[in-house]
Amino acid sequence: MKTNTVSARSKVLAARETRNAYLFLLPSLIFFVGFVIIPMFLCVYTSFFDSTMGKDVKDIFIGFDNYINLFSDKVFLKALANTFLIVVVSVPVVAIFSLWVSSAIYNMNGKLLSIFRVIFYLPVVTGSVAVTVVWKWIFNNYYGVANYLGKTTGIIDKNINWLGDERFALWCIILILFTTSVGQPIVLYVAALGNVDMSFIEAAQVDGATPFQIFWRIKWANIMPTTLYILVITTINSFQCFALIQLLTSGGPNHSTDTVMYYIYYTAFKLYKYGYGNAMGVVLAIFIGLLSAVQFFAARKR
DSSP: OHHHHHHHHHHHHHHHHHHHHHHHHHHHHHHHIIIIIHHHHHHHHHTTEEOOOOTTSOOEEOTTHHHHHHTTOHHHHHHHHHHHHHHHHHHHHHHHHHHHHHHHHTTSOHHHHHHHHHHHHHHHHSOHHHHHHHHHHHTOTTTOHHHHHHHHHTSOSSOOOTTTOTTTHHHHHHHHHHHHHSHHHHHHHHHHHHTSOHHHHHHHHHTTOOHHHHIIIIIHHHTHHHHHHHHHHHHHHHHTOOHHHHHHTTTOSTTTTOOHHHHHHHHHHTSOOHHHHHHHHHHHHHHHHHHHHHHHHHHHHO
């Protein structure tokens, strides 16, 4: 009888704790549903309409016409190609560079390690507008640091309009994106490398393993979950590159720096073609989901 009483009381306490937990989560859940879930479904829904969001203009159902038109839209295809180029270049470079730096500094003493982490993480916590203003000054075609150093070292003969030249503009964007993306991966890799069991490394050293073998067989295997997280997050951030484009080039010159995210913004909020813009958003989400799934599958297989 006493056991039954205790069991009933435990169930009551568990139910009360569960209820209180959901009550604490409720404010965040309301915002998540209101500002993520519902807009997501509206995005998919309006992508099948010729929608302008105007009060006096009725939305017209056009089925898959928006999606069909996308792949005959030269500007969208250019933006898609630019976006994939950014992803293909920046994701592996960020991951490899972050791992290299982390491997070099994670055994340093506390103060020196903290200094390096602050240096690399500073662009992450600095406002994107402030970072963009600094880089805009660096790439200024009249008095920018890039032109000054280039002419001083003899690499270039005359000033280059870095952000106004189709040959260089997108690569400048990729460089800026790289500098603002390595901070978090470096911090994560330093933490992951510090958590590798030293007994495995010592045993491998006793058996005569080389530093490369120790890294590849022990350290790399142990930090694989961190690597997967970094690859997925960096991929998503690269696909969603927008602020740099908006603040530096506005997609120019001649659409050479257009990305899908920027073209969505331009189409929806400049041309007021919300249905067409939402169709781009759905396509972009599909590409991100597919690439992330491939990364998860490859990591699980590894």
